[in-house]
Amino acid sequence: MNRLIIISNRVSAPKDSNSGAQGGLAVALSAALRENGGIWFGWSGDTVEQFTGQINFERRSGVTVATVDLEEHDIEEYYEGYANRTLWPLFHYRIDLAEYEREFAGGYQRVNHRFADTVRPLIDPEDVIWIQDYHMFPLGQDLRDRGCNNRIGFFLHIPWPPRRLLNTLPEAADLAKTLFAYDVIGFHTQEWLESFRDFATQDLGAELLDGGRLKLGDRVVHALAAPIGIDCKEFVEGANSPTARLAYRQMRDSSNGRDLIVGVDRLDYSKGLEERFRGYERFLETHPEERKEVFLLQIAPPSRATVESYQKIRSTLEGLAGHINGAYSDVDWTPIRYVNQGYPRDQLAGIYRAARIGLVTPLRDGMNLVAKEYVAAQDPEDPGVLILSRFAGAAEQLGNGAVLVNPYSAEEMSDAIVQALRMSRDERIARWRPMMDNVEQEDVIWWRKRFTDALLDTAKAETAAA
Template sequence: MSRLIVVSNRVSAPVDPAAGSAGGLAMALSAALRKYDGLWFGWSGETTEQFTGELKYEDRAGVTVALVDLEAQDVEEYYNGYANKTLWPLFHHRVDLTAYERSYGEGYERVNRRFAEVLAPLIQPDDIIWIHDYHLIPMARDLRRLGVKNRIGFFLHTPWPVRQLLVTLPHHRRLVESLFAYDLIGFQTQEWLDLFRDYVISEARGELAGYGGLEAFDRRVRVGVFPIGIDVQGFIDARNSPQGARTYDRMAASSAFRSMMVGVDRLDYSKGLEERMLGYEQFLHDNAEMRGDVFLVQVTPISRDDVDTYQDIRARLDALAGRINGEYADMDWQPIRYLNRSYRRDQLAGIYRAARVCLVTPLRDGMNLVAKEFVAAQNPEDPGVLILSRFAGAAEQMCEALLVNPFSREELSDAIKKALTMPLAERVRKWQALMQVVRDTDVSIWRDTYVDALKGVEIIGDGDAPFHGHADAA
């Protein structure tokens, strides 16, 4: 039986699945790796004086993990540089924040090559390889150069940028060409896939090739939409767990006859946090009669704090939350509770359940699973309302949410008022439709659909050329 090898920048396989803190993606991939007797490979998060390629093996809840250390220069150029200062802002349409430095690109190529050189000797003839996200776009190309002929799939968790912005990237054609070393490329939404096709057809003179295929650079690759989801039952279990129930009780008690709104976002300029707070401020300005009856709990764990851009946004958010609280707070009420810390999954489930409204308002996002987690956490008899940015990938599926333009503070203000005053019957109807979407896109369905599609790709080629899949594979 073939193994599944998962490759990602960082390995997130849970040490203890019962702990309740692991994300749904980690749980789903861990289950797949146990099913296929697989291996999870990636960077250890540690640095070494000199790269040796020495692997450190761990068993994490029945999943074999293989970790490799990187040099400090690798981390600076590949991770902090090209991944987080070049590709991340570009893929989220923030060209104003994108840094184009030659050393970043060189580090990105070097680390992908090093990963391939370390992984290649571990690959057995029947193994299936699944590589994740923008950090590792060229890795299949480097594996092919080392003679790996196995099926290799790639899944992009972020958006794909519009062609007019992607062409601002030096060597953009080389980056896209490296994707054609894969057999299957997966995207979160039809929009991101359409943007990729537009680039291939317009810039690379590529062509559509049968059902789900693209042909360019003298190669053919299958592409498809595989919307990711959450571990629905696992999240419901977390909600109903003792910790989930305790957290719900605490949050419900702290609401004290007020309506609680919640936002849960990693600290990042793509999440629209400043725009969200400004929209909430507009609501407070426009609806004086509702002040004191509502408050926002904004959970924002700090990330990438060694990147200047993230230090800047943290300072701006601290100042903005302080200004809004200073302007509107009363002796027994504070409009914003701004929390820069992480919470376990069962705690988040309890927070979500206590919330009357959830604000998921990124400026651009690949999917955004907070929207699905909030829906799964709700009381079916008295559910809360989801306010969702139309620029989140989840908006393509979750049409019954209140879809908003996060750049418009007036539109956000109006949506908050509508959500807080929505009749119970309408809330229940919307929740039922959204919950069906959440169940239909469970993370295990996403995982199995993608792996089955990759296993079904027909391998063609000769011994010296990169192998690629038939575009019309079912």
């Protein structure tokens, strides 16, 4: 493949190749850049008084990074506003939290124009461009408007909502039309792909062609499902590292023979943490014989602290954890350990392995890699049980082994916890094995190759047609 240009809101290329905290996406995209050469472009995370378009170049673990600073009002309108107060809640089915402000939409368009103006001089004619996520829906069209005829792909890492929900967004059709500037569009699941196809054909008038292609006017785009995975080999190695083994021993020692239930989620209303706490409370209420035999460790590092809805969820969870602990604790037992900080991935791997249950219950999630990390961290001879929301993207791949639940039902979650605690070792192994097979086979490298192969096949088809 020719040189690769990756564009995302924030650049995740690791500063240290030995870092245990880098996520699966950073691993996959960094590896692709090292293999093919190229640049990872995005916002630096810093502010500047006046936008100049000055590019800051840096070399990180064999990857060339190019970043720009944004003005404070750019961040308020583009990032905190349209991306995270309009698109994020809407695409996670929370229209009650979505805020529609013209200033947000204007800032979103302005910043995407600025990204296009800044990155365009860095793009050579034969480069392949891969744009990541909802922050940059219109960037492909902005690049086309600036004479960029390169192959351009786009991957959406969050759900695509049903058309009736999406139509609550002012100018939703105009936003969706910009996706036809791309050659390939990727989604994590078949459900998100079908929702996009439905909107494109019913609201935009696009024509569905063979081979997963859609035609609108003179533009044809290939839309596909490509579920992202983790770097399974690297994660398993991390799970057997000294750091992971120490974390495992610390958790086992602090458990005092009790079964650990673990949840690891960014502090976000889409993760269903309030519903999870209430489901756990229902379990404690209806199964008093189990109370002092288990405890829930919820790790929830805060995010987007300046957005009001995130401040509310943090306050709600703190109050709910305090209520449950106050109602059910004893002098030698606390039912919930609620921690608002993040941990390196190798340390998390040890915590996952120590947990009898992995509780992954988002209300809606594009994929959710915690579910896959939990599976990969398990002891093959004595694995834990994954309780997984049927509304997480990961349920399409892991539903054959996980205990699937409706996260809105406290009773269903309570029943699932009891089922997992009482599950025999043979059944736990039988459930874990097919999930692990999937995590190993459809890993993050498989995901990256599936998408880039489609992007290259599109180019070959165009050449043959010419």
